[in-house]
Amino acid sequence: MTSPVETIAQWQEEFAAIRRDIHAHPELGLEEHRTAALVAAKLREMGIEVHEGVGRTGVVGVIRNGNGRRIGLRADMDALPMEEETGLPHASTHKGRMHACGHDGHTTMLLAAARYLQQTRRFDGTVHLIFQPGEEGAGGALAMLEDGLFERFPCDEVYGLHNRPGMPVGQAGLRPGPMMAGVAFYDIVVQGRGGHGARPEATVDPVVAGSAIVGALQSVVARNVPAIERAVLSVTRFDAGNAYNVIPDRVRLGGTVRAFSRTMMELVEQRMRAIAEGVAAGFGASATLDFRVLTTPLVNDAGATEALAAAAAALGATDADFPAVMGGEDFAFMLEKVPGAYAMVGNGDTAEVHHPKFDFNDAAIPHGAGLLAAVVERQAPRV
Ligand SMILES: [Zn+2]
Ligand SMILES: [Zn+2]
Known part of the structure; x- marks a missing residue:
């Protein structure tokens, strides 16, 4: 059986194009109207049930496939108020706004995972695809929670990830307990x-x-x-x-x-x-x-961390004792409500996030997407 990474890698060109399109049209927190519309349209094309306007500009997709565990997969969609200096063909066309944290890549990874899970259905349960707005200080996670995210889309577990410059593509890093401040x-x-x-x-x-x-x-x-x-x-x-x-x-x-x-x-x-x-x-x-x-501090659940680390280890190199960092991440509010885990995934040799020369590494798409898909197959196995 081919791994999710191998399957998703076959769609590389298509998803890299989506990533670059989002990159060229960055939107600030809770203003992600174009991005949210693009996400909703792609999910509908895949035949996935879509809920828009969850927490202002948030989008939730639902894939039902049996009565097993309900898994939430979360990506953030917002950009930063800064000027891009990459000079790339797909550089920002919106003055003073830039996808300098790679959320364009996270959104694309979750879309690719959605396509894979919808097509292969090698799981028993429900997947909630959570496209969150406003991670960079705009309160997007809380906006979704206040809008009844986990009441409307109940999850037994929830997972998220972030690209990490300097870490090789295909590698993942996480730790149980407090991981981000x-x-x-x-x-x-x-x-x-x-x-x-x-x-x-x-x-x-x-x-x-x-x-x-x-x-x-x-x-x-x-x-x-x-x-x-x-x-x-x-x-x-x-x-x-x-x-x-x-x-x-x-x-x-x-x-x-x-x-x-x-x-x-x-x-x-x-x-x-x-x-x-x-x-x-x-x-x-x-x-x-x-x-x-x-x-709030980001605290990885021990069991969920083990699951995500095992899924990552099956796909590539994993550091399950990744050092905690003093940076923050508002996915932490979701982890306060539902046990889950958050991992760093390698972005290769790129500029640091929040730097005007940063660009998300498209080669990482199948690895991040594959990891999200793999943890679903592991935690909601087909019986
Ligand atoms: Zn950031
Ligand atoms: Zn970020």
């Missing part, structure tokens, strides 16, 4: 009382209070987060006054927090609030913290 952005506004730079005694200087807060925040990871946990708290913005002789009325600090569990995210937020408010009060100022969780 939860991500939060925050703002702290310190309100003092401005005045003349020569008469600080008549002011409540928010620059001094804000500076003390920046210093004190360094104690959160060092003194509150247990040493065996991993977390990052970075202050990356400090917006204060704009004159040499004016003490500003208020300053604004901002930055990012990363951690590998909800509990640690909450602990860091709690400590930040206490420090910001307490330190500011000590200076006679006041401070407010706005802490926004963009993605």
Whole structure:
């Protein structure tokens, strides 16, 4: 029996053309109208049941083939607000937008897996093909969940993947447990009382209070987060006054927090609030913290990770102890609802993701698509 990778490789030209078409027409999060229409049209051509507008621009395809397990396969569809510098024939035709994270490739891989599963039907169960909008900070996974994704399309397991520059094509990497960090952005506004730079005694200087807060925040990871946990708290913005002789009325600090569990995210937020408010009060100022969780930590289910790693190992080289990364991925919200796993798949020797010279490697299409198809055949075997 030929492997899914071999079968899908026979359609390489067709799917590479689809990938390049999506690449040339990148759309930002929750605005993926053309991409979603293209996905829906391709699924219909394959004879697959299609549901559009799930979580704004999300699309779900359904392949039913018996009463076995219900498997969700998820790909993201959105591009980034940046200018492409690849100079390729299929480069972006939309100014200031670019598929620099390879979501054009993920969408194409899931389409190729859909074609394979629909044609071969070597599984017993239901496959839900989840084309998610807005992964890059637009809240697309939550939008689909709030739209009843798993109530309308129940899944026993859900799988996703992301291309990885620098990893050879055909190779996969994943790990059980926390694999990608939860991500939060925050703002702290310190309100003092401005005045003349020569008469600080008549002011409540928010620059001094804000500076003390920046210093004190360094104690959160060092003194509150247990040493065996991993977390990052970075202050990356400090917006204060704009004159040499004016003490500003208020300053604004901002930055990012990363951690590998909800509990640690909450602990860091709690400590930040206490420090910001307490330190500011000590200076006679006041401070407010706005802490926004963009993605929850991505946690791979042990059983699902084993299944995905075994499927990957049957197709090629696999690193089942892939190191966790501090980057975030909003598929994590789906993994909070349904057990599943997420893998990195090799994109070969390309520029890094989010780089203006990045391009998804078409040679990876059959490998990623084949992996998604293979995990369905493994987890919902034909009886
Ligand atoms: Zn990205
Ligand atoms: Zn991405």
